[in-house]
Amino acid sequence: MTDNPFFAPSTLPYGLPDFAAVREEHFVPAFERGMADHLAEVEAIAHDPEPPTFDNTLAALERSGRILHRVQTVFDTLAESDGSEGIWAIERELAPRLARHRDAITLHRPLWERIKRVTAGDPEEARLLERYRTDFVKAGADLTEDQQARLRELNGELAELSTEFAQNALRSATESALVVRDAAELDGLDEARIRAIEKDGEYVLPLLNSTVQPALAQLTDRATRERLYTLSAERAPENLPLAVRMTKLRAERAVLLGYPDHAAYKVADQTARTVDAVEERLGQLVGPAVRNALKEAEALAEQAGHAIEPWDWSFYTEKVRQARYDIDEDALRPFFELNRVYEDGVFHAAALLYGVTLTERDDLRGYHPDVRVWEVFDQDGAALGLFLLDPYARSTKRGGAWMHNLVEQSFLLDERPVVVNNLNITKPEAGxxxxxxxxxxxxxxxxxxxxxxxxxxxxxxxxxxTNVPRDFVEYPSQVNEMWMFRPEILANYAGHHETGEPLPDDLVAKLTAAETFDQGFAMVEYLAAALLDWSWHRIGADEDVDPAEFEARALQRWGLDLDQIRPRYRTAYFLHIFAGDYHAGYYSYVWSQVFDAESVEWFTANGGPTRENGDRFRELVLARGGSVDPLDAFREFLGRDAEMGPLLRRKGLE
Structure with a gap:
């Protein structure tokens, strides 16, 4: 296939993939050639007759596999954001082959022996050498031939199961959608939303990938809320045996690699380091979170006049919020129009802090008509890269929100970053x-x-x-949340979309006062998911597990078995851990929040969104990626280690 667009680098600005030239039939040939070329490059590196040096070994590995990298990046983007039956069939076919390819690299004995003899010439080289050695050891490079053979079998089966799990979960979002024929059952949703979900005389509300669905806060009909909640919480039962099988395979692999369980294996090269550290921190939060949640439940029951069920929580939370703080979430929405939120809010905050500007490039296209492209310029006018935004939900897109790279920054490869943000906002029919x-x-x-x-x-x-430990990667993103309520930023973007009226000052004050409201629920919902993940990945390979009973026992063990609050993600649709890389790592959100809360207090104490503060955060944290130990980067930024106090204060959990 001579016209395959993956066989040569893209000629578009910044190497943006030429999505218009990509067809489904390009993928398999590109993957096959990409894997073959990559293996040939690795063989040449491993058997180079010259003594191993950093440049002819590690730098050479960093340069290798470019065709494979290009096709993998585009394919994964489409599979997650704009998939099709053809794409998903290719994904099922290729998942075990790609797992075997990865094993062929990390279990290549001559290559590993060569890497062990490499020395580094500067701190960044030393960091890369450390990462390669850790990656290879954790991938099984030191195992015997028989052990490696079993490891290959485990990795191949896990790749197949993960793909099947993800595709089942994606289908369930549509197949388990709430379907009603009488619009009166949707009372509480705004008219534009109702029109957007009308199809052939029915109203179809697809599920987002979380237990609590946003519509539960608005739907006035309790029976409709119960139906929606039950559909969400009980979806994808076919994934439960897959989850059991995956956790047992991961447990066997961990033991094979010298760890007591998968959680210990995963956390060993994170900033947490040990299972005890994770359990200590999460355990410190459970008691205060549950106490707050139970107080919140009492207030909701008083408002409702009856006991609160899980499908009632969001609805009566809004009632209590309105009664206590006079805040109506629906009345806020006209002040938060998508374009203004980004251009006058998100981008404005980045301009204040870092001096960057973004210019929309209508001449560049993404992988879907909804995707928009901006060129990003630094404070001195130098071009930094591209930012793509894919804001809307669709049946071909997995739930949630995420960022990924289409092109990764590297001076070695002379590449500048192309970054995508995915959201899942319901697209209005018009307006x-x-x-x-x-x-x-x-x-x-x-x-x-x-x-x-x-x-x-x-x-x-x-x-x-973002190639940093999983329990550090959420830190910069959580810090960036603080700017949404800063007066000089909020005033710039929160204007009524019809009248231009700014968000009233008294409402801003009420929003600030309400920041700790419902934090007991939010923390319990999160901790239940984090500790469910953790519990699954502390089981043994031979443990006999019934998934429903296991989930109940895990929550009971940690004191999180509250009737009114279930985990943010239950086992059957917990994509983060069964189809992503957060397995035994979902704890990382609250782990990162400790760094985040400390940093928010630092910014507040030092004048907020100033260029001086932004430049310091950029230089010491953001720009360095994984080139330094992240804890060292944090200490250099803050001047000391992180403490729990700021997080507890923020959450109202002291």
Missing amino acids: PTLLTLDEVRTAFHEFGHALHGLFSSVRFPRLEG
Whole structure:
């Protein structure tokens, strides 16, 4: 296939993939050639007759596999954001082959022996060498031939199961959608939303990938809320045996590699380091979170006049919020129009802090008509890279919100970053896109990840931007959330989409006063998911597990078995851990929040969104990616280690 667009680098600005030239039939040939070329390059590196040096071994590995990298990046983007039956069939076919390919690299004995003899010439080289050695050891490079053979079998089966789990979960979002024929059952949703979900005389509300669905806060009909909640919480039962099988395979692999369980294996090269450290921190939060949640439940029951069920929580939370703080979430939405939130809010905050500007490039296209492209310029006018935004939900897109790279920054490869943010906002049938407060927060959060990628200033792609430990990667994005309520930023973007009226000052004050409201629920919902993940990955390979009973026992063990609050993600649709890389790592959100809360207090004490503060955070944290130990970077920024106090104060959990 001579016209395959993956066989040569893209000629578009910044190496943006030429999505218009990509067809489904290009993928398999590109993967096959990419894997073959990569293996040939690795063989040449491993058997180079010259003595091993950093440049002819590690730098050469960083340069290798470019065709494979290009096709993998585009394919994964489509599979997650704009998939099709053809794409998903290819994904099922290729998942075990790609797992075997990865094993062929990390279990290549001559290559490993060569890496062990390499020495580094500067701190960034030393960091890369450390990462390669850790990666190879954790991938099984020191195992015997028989052990490696079993490891290959485990990795191949896990790849197949993970793909099947993800595709089942994606289908369930549509197949388990709430379907009603009488619009009266949707009372409480705004008219634009109702029109957007009408199809052939029915109203179809697809599920987002979390237990609590946003519509539960608005739907006035309790029976409709119960139906929606039950559909969400009980979806994808076919994934439960897959989850059991995956956790047992991961447990066997961990023992094979010398660890007592998968959690210990995963956390060994994170900033937490040990299972005891994770359990101690999460355990410190459970008691205060549950106490707050139970107090909140009492207030909700008083408002409702009856006991609160899980499908009631969001609805009566809004009632109590309105009664206590006179805040109506629906009345806020006209002040948060999508374009203004980004251009006058998210981008404005980045301009204040870092001096960057973004210019929309209508001449460049993404992988879907909804995707928009901006060129990013530094304070001195130098071009930094591209930012792509894919804001809307669709049936071909997985739930949630995330950031990923289409091109990774690297001085070695002379590449500048191309970064994508994905959200899942319901697209209106017509008119402006008005966001909820939570969607505004998500916009700021995901752009924090984007800045981490855009500001990367490292030599090697393995160390760029967000290539940091999983329990540190959420830190910069969580810090970026703080700017949504800063007066000088909020006033710039929160204007009524019809009248231009600014968000009233008294409402701003009420929003600030309500920041700790419902934090007991939020923390319990999160901790239940984090500790469910953790519990699954502390089981043994031979443990007999019934998934429903296991989930109940795990929550009971940690004191999180509250009738009114279930985990943010239950086992059957916990994509982070069964189809992503957060397995035994979902704790990382609250782990990172400790760094985040400390940093928010530092910014507040030092004048807020000033260029001096932004430049310091960019230079010491964002630009360095994984080129330094992240804890060292944090200490240099803050001047000391992080403490729990700021997080407890923020959450109202002292």
